[in-house]
Amino acid sequence: MRKPNGYGSIKKLSGRRRRPFVFVVSEHGRQKPVEYFATQVEVEIFAADYNKIHHRHSLPGHSITLIELYHRWLPAHIADTGPSQSSLGSYKNAFRHLSDLHYESVTKLHYTDYQRILDGMKRRGLSYSSLKKVRSLISLLEKYALKTEIITKSYAQLLSIGRNKPVRPHHTFSRQKINRLWKSMDYPGVDSVLILLYTGMRLCLFPSHLHR
Known part of the structure; x- marks a missing residue:
């Protein structure tokens, strides 16, 4: 899209710079940098606002993205x-x-x-x-x-984003389930489960190479 006369121009400076884009205007036959920006979108916005304020120029048919x-x-x-x-x-x-x-x-x-x-x-x-x-x-x-x-x-x-479904929902042990665990103490691992339930400790899994 062709810009109106006197609108100014946008340039990208060479090299590695934090703000490589610059908006320049012509003043007394020489180009004068007005402001530097990190992205082209930011400098385009600045140029549009600058011209509305200073020269009342606007780009024909421009629609904000x-x-x-x-x-x-x-x-x-x-x-x-x-x-x-x-x-x-x-x-x-x-x-x-x-x-x-x-x-x-x-x-x-x-x-x-x-x-x-x-x-x-x-x-x-x-x-x-x-x-x-x-x-x-x-x-x-x-x-x-x-x-x-x-x-x-x-x-x-x-807009719909559905319902929040926990990936790993936690289920509390009912008193009936805990009582069944006490009655099954002869089975391997049941005592460990009870210890975890009553102490609040959490199971920690270590990489296999740490057990060697």
């Missing part, structure tokens, strides 16, 4: 809530699961698009916790998009 929405939402969310590093890591991981939708227009994403991602995660055997984090991120992104009037409808509350 999901990845652009994410990079707009994240700084605002950090400023409002001050999330922990752990939460920031969760957002990053959750957004990675949405990679198939990163460059889709936010206004064209619907329930079926988001649900397809969650259903694919379930088929791959990902945990309930992972699905919940992705749905939560979708909700946060949609709330920001509604607030900034990018979209007019939210789908997060309609």
